[in-house]
Every structure is written in C-alpha cells, then in structure tokens.
Amino acid sequence: xxxxxxxxxxxxxxxxxxxxxxxxxxxxxxxxxxxxxxxxxxxxxxxxxxxxxxxxxxxxxxxxxxxxxxxxxxxxxxxxxxxxxxxxxxxxxxxxxxxxxxxxxxxxxxxxxxxxxxxxxxxxxxxxxxxxxxxxxxxxxxxxxxxxxxxxxxxxxxxxxxxxxx
Numbered sequence: 249x250x251x252x253x254x255x256x257x258x259x260x261x262x263x264x265x266x267x268x269x270x271x272x273x274x275x276x277x278x279x280x281x282x283x284x285x286x287x288x289x290x291x292x293x294x295x296x297x298x299x300x301x302x303x304x305x306x307x308x309x310x311x312x313x314x315x316x317x318x319x320x321x322x323x324x325x326x327x328x329x330x331x332x333x334x335x336x337x338x339x340x341x342x343x344x345x346x347x348x349x350x351x352x353x354x355x356x357x358x359x360x361x362x363x364x365x366x367x368x369x370x371x372x373x374x375x376x377x378x379x380x381x382x383x384x385x386x387x388x389x390x391x392x393x394x395x396x397x398x399x400x401x402x403x404x405x406x407x408x409x410x411x412x413x414x
Contacts, residue, residue, distance in 0.1 A: 249339040249397060250308035255354055255367045255375070258300075262374040263292035273369075276303040286315030298322065300369025301341065301352045310391050319343060319350030323387035331385050334358070335399035342366055343387040344380055353380075355388070357403035364400075365407040379407045 264270050269292045276299050277289025284302060298319050302312040313325040323343045329336055335358050336342075342364060344351040353368025356377050363381050371378045390396065 249394075251304040251310065252339040252354055252356075252367070254304045254307040255300075258304075258369075258375045259367070259377070260375065261369075263296070263370070265373075269293075273299070276300070279303075280306065280312075280316075284312060285317040286321075287317055289317065295319075295349065295370055297352050297368050297370040300375060301354070304354070305391070308391075310394075319352040320386075322352045322389060323350075324389075326389040326391045329388035329390055331382070331388050333388070334362070335402075336364075336388050337390060337396045338398060338400040340400070341387075341389040342380070342385060343389070344384040345386050346384065350386070351380075351384075353378075355400045356407075358400050359403045359406045361406075363406065365403050377407045379409050 261272055263273060273292045273296055280302055282288045289299060298317040302316040305312050313321045315321045322341055329340055336355050340355040342353055342355050353366035355364055356367045357365040363379050365377050366380050367377045369375050
C-alpha cells in the first residue's frame, strides 16, 4: 500500500511551534489546494491529520474525499469495513471521535487488548504511531477498487498513547 509506505516515510515530521510553519506540511496543503481540502490551508497550527491522510492517498494515486481536511469526511470515503473486526486490514483508514471533531490515521498494528496502533499526522503535533482505544473508533474504510492486503499484524508492544491529535 503506497499510502502506508508514504506515511511511514514521513514519521517524525513535526509542526513548528509558535508562529512558524513546517514547509513540508505546508507543501501538502499548497499542492492539494482548497478544491481537495475544502479550505485554503494556511498554518500548521490548524489540525492537519486530514491533510496528512489526503497527501498520503494522493501519493498512492487515489482521490481523497471532498473536504478531506475534516477527519470525519473520511467516515464515508471508500468502502466500509467492520469496526468490530479483530484485526482490520493493514493500512485501513481509521476515523476516530474526539472533543471538538475527529481524527484520522492508518491502521499499523493491533494490540492484544484490541486497541489499534495508528500512524497519522498531528498526533502530538507530529507524524507518529500512537495507540488509540477502539471506543473512539467511528469508522474503518478501505479505498474502492483496491485489493485488501493481509490483516494488520499483532503489535509486539502497544505504541505510546496519543497526547493530542487533530
């Protein structure tokens, strides 16, 4: 899955604290533009998990959903998967609820307690792999017309809990 490969390549990409902006994150917004994102992306202080997901799927030759900057816009994208599946496909798009909105990332592995290790953008202000409880999961999605891979692997250990996301 090219989108997951791109996501892994970008681990460690961080937003710039304060008034500055990371030029890598800003380049995604500039390339995708308001037509794809639904807004003109102007600062990495604006929640960018949807921007990261849109960047990764377009690098794989896929079209993101309209207004892809909004995490919950991904909840109806592609094909729906069961959110109670023990081990969803590796790279499945996971949409989570959070106070004030949603969060999106890609399934990277599954922990023995059923929680998911998610690679995503704007997880503690960076591209990282973080652990998410399933009680926040509102949708699992897969790109239409793309063959399903193997199930996500069991994690050797849970990723660190996310401290913040957007």
